[in-house]
Amino acid sequence: MNRHTSHGYEASSHAYPYPLIIKQLLNRAKSVSLDQEIFYADKARFTYREFLVRIQRFANVLTNLGLKRGDVVAVMDWDSHRYLEAYFAIPMLGLILQTVNIRLSPDKILYTLNHAKPKAILLNSEFMPMIGNHIHDVPSVEKIIWLDDHATPAPDFTVGEYEELLSKANDSFDFPDFDENTIATTFYTSGTTGDPKGVFFSHRQIVLHAMGVAMGASLNPDEVGLRYSDVYMPITPMFHVNGWGIPYVATMIGLKQIYPSRYVPSLLVDLVFKHKVTFTHCVPTILQMMLKEAGERGVQFDGLKMIIGGSRLTEGLAKSALASGIEVYTAYGMSETCPVITVATFDTKEPLTLENSLATRISTGSPTPLVDLQIWDEHGQPMPQDGKTVGEVVVRAPWLTQSYFKNTDAGDALWAGGYLHTQDIAHLSSQGVLQVTDRLKDVIKSGGEWVSSLEIETILSLHPSVADIAVIGVPDDKWGERPIALVVKKTNHDDTTPNDILALAVQAYEREIIPKYGIPNELRFVADIPKTSVGKHDKKVIRTLVAEGKL
């Protein structure tokens, strides 16, 4: 990081070929943000000047452990300054950062570790109850670095505690240049079907994604756009697709940053107010938790800009957020796409109002610059951009996983026809506004036409008796598949009949909102609807139970 040691004036006089590697993301901050701050919740504060020294110390620690280019280093931590340092120091050494998906069950976490085979792991002491007794079941792990916020002594099986190791290390390290196509990070998706699959990204892809997201978000007006003046705090876990890549964006710009540790709603809201956080991103569930917390305190957010991803931002939630002073809008992508490929695009010159902005906020956004996004039918034919004809979202962008980690068969399916298949069903308007309507595997194929289960669910959920609803396709000799609806009724709504609720679908058909074959054949009342570990309807399990006559 010393500006001069490796490029002495007297040395080479050749043009610098400028590889797109992660260390280049620090160039602006090195001159602009040396005195800017990075906070770890209420626990620690560093300037960028210190951060730049700390990643050099960390690099010396890792090098002294004998790690070599191409080795995998896993991290299990809450969102912290340590994680940010790992985002930079590990790949800047040519090592591969595995951000461990700590939301998985312990056996699946072990599966991902034994699949990626890290040589070293950074382990937060708070994960000892979950994984500690099994860490020796991952034979590839030779070195464990202890991360701790509670003065818990580093156990003997570790090489020591992170801060202590850093304090003893040399503070100067000259990060090398290397091929920009070197793999930088890997992350395992939750894998609702089968084992978790690892996506992976090169240095070049991470740099280009940072540039793409920065453009996509900052071309928007002040109410929602990313700015040089922002204070940034992620509320998407840093293990999850590089925290959507925004920590890299924030560091590239040189913003003040806050890392909130474990997500506790009261602490999150505290941090937003204490540090005057202006830019964040999360899933709808976290937004709901924050709104609840703020509501209980009787406080308003002051124009906090928030990108929502992961699940659909509903109109109701968007309105609640806006009423609480949060400027919400959607970005879209998935683990395989690094992830951002669309951002809601506000192309008005007028101040944003509920009337002129709500539809844009809750749309699935528009392709960011450089993203080639299309809607294909099952034969790979592009669909008309009419805002209603649905097909699968396929995409090319400079930052998409090129396969699955050590699983090329699944990678070939992902890239069928040379475009990455999202398995999301959507339509695209003539102005390029995307609207995802369903997951491909949840779509019902009736009479050769696609029926969106999500759309039918939305319509039927408007009935006041519906507490929860799932629509699935069941085999049908004549039509291929036919939709049926499973409904959990609210208490004290015993009098409601299936036909009372199905009447909404009939009305929607009569108003030409859905096709006739979108009206479910049947509506069953059930006690509960099976869900995945992250709280989504588990349609695979639902379909199995229905087929077995158990639901």
Next chain:
Amino acid sequence: MNRHTSHGYEASSHAYPYPLIIKQLLNRAKSVSLDQEIFYADKARFTYREFLVRIQRFANVLTNLGLKRGDVVAVMDWDSHRYLEAYFAIPMLGLILQTVNIRLSPDKILYTLNHAKPKAILLNSEFMPMIGNHIHDVPSVEKIIWLDDHATPAPDFTVGEYEELLSKANDSFDFPDFDENTIATTFYTSGTTGDPKGVFFSHRQIVLHAMGVAMGASLNPDEVGLRYSDVYMPITPMFHVNGWGIPYVATMIGLKQIYPSRYVPSLLVDLVFKHKVTFTHCVPTILQMMLKEAGERGVQFDGLKMIIGGSRLTEGLAKSALASGIEVYTAYGMSETCPVITVATFDTKEPLTLENSLATRISTGSPTPLVDLQIWDEHGQPMPQDGKTVGEVVVRAPWLTQSYFKNTDAGDALWAGGYLHTQDIAHLSSQGVLQVTDRLKDVIKSGGEWVSSLEIETILSLHPSVADIAVIGVPDDKWGERPIALVVKKTNHDDTTPNDILALAVQAYEREIIPKYGIPNELRFVADIPKTSVGKHDKKVIRTLVAEGKL
């Protein structure tokens, strides 16, 4: 451009490696901006849908002329839709676009053509008086395409008129993928010393520059920042370093665009009002012309955002522009740097006022993301970031010319020590704000210290008798060099003596604004100060004349 022919669903199932080539800049516009408009002054209007077809037609024209990958195609035109089409179709075929510097003298234009050796040239009929009789002195040129807005018949030595050729060509062309390091464009700098030198940029560099500029400009607040809602018109000639690269940015985002033809102040102002132009860029001279035109009409601009480059934006001009409703600010770079490497950075959350924004607007800006910008002394040692210690600006960025076209010796000097040498003298503040104070060749070295001739000129120009002033260094046995000042007095200021004016430098020294050795040894009154063809002081000529006792 057909979305499907080359990537059929049944064909390959390999990950798309996504080369950073110019055709990718069209991806967003292809879905978002098909109905958006591109205007050629008051002469023509096209939608992006038409533009996308026209570049396919143009590609067929060029291919049918027998041009092959690596061939150079030169363009001599005013800013037009044709030039924009050339920006895309020519490099997208793997050809090299030479944007001919029409501000050079005819013999220098011929020099650049005979150096770059284009196989074909697009020639606007209005340049016939300047170059027409000599075009046969460029033996490499085999095909001439006639550009014309006056129904002048295409001469026999051409292959036909552009619009006619397009109308007869097939409207479908499948642009190939190729190595992103393929050279896309070349342009010859004016070369105040010696022959013009050609800079050149690869596809990758042009794409990355577009991303870098888009980020750098859009992270700023609404008053000055680039937005999805902008209407764009360049007022920097498209031959000049790709019109600063912003036509590529505007097309990448999919903005409404206006190309103003030859720069006539009244027409420029007409177009701004007619099309509600919101974003532009130019040199100070053009800004002055527009302010004069608007002043004569008694009209105000309505927040027109304008990036100033090429020469220093003075405080006086910035204030005049702001008073006329133009939101001016600086970006910095040069032909060799593609060009943008800094943009004025507004990191306030408050609305911009004269008080809180003027200093930022007229600074030389801050490095855009990814730009590694340093200030070096003559031994290649980085200078402290204290906002006052000056040195040469050296830079690394993903978009810098890697040498000069067919002139590698000059390229080696440009890249001495592995950083591109701008030959600009500047200081950098602790917040990364750059201030260029001088050109290296204009700096005076007195007693081992650098004296900024520009700074002394600024101070002495505050005297009411000064109409024009140049400060140069003359050899001095004791000090190496000593500054002397040459002043053109205003009429009716005959009584002013040299010491009256020099007193301002003495005052500046007493107030510690300049060092003592910054006070010129001598001040001479002269009738005129020699200038270059673009109106800058020609210090090389001035030094020669002074040395010969002729000034």
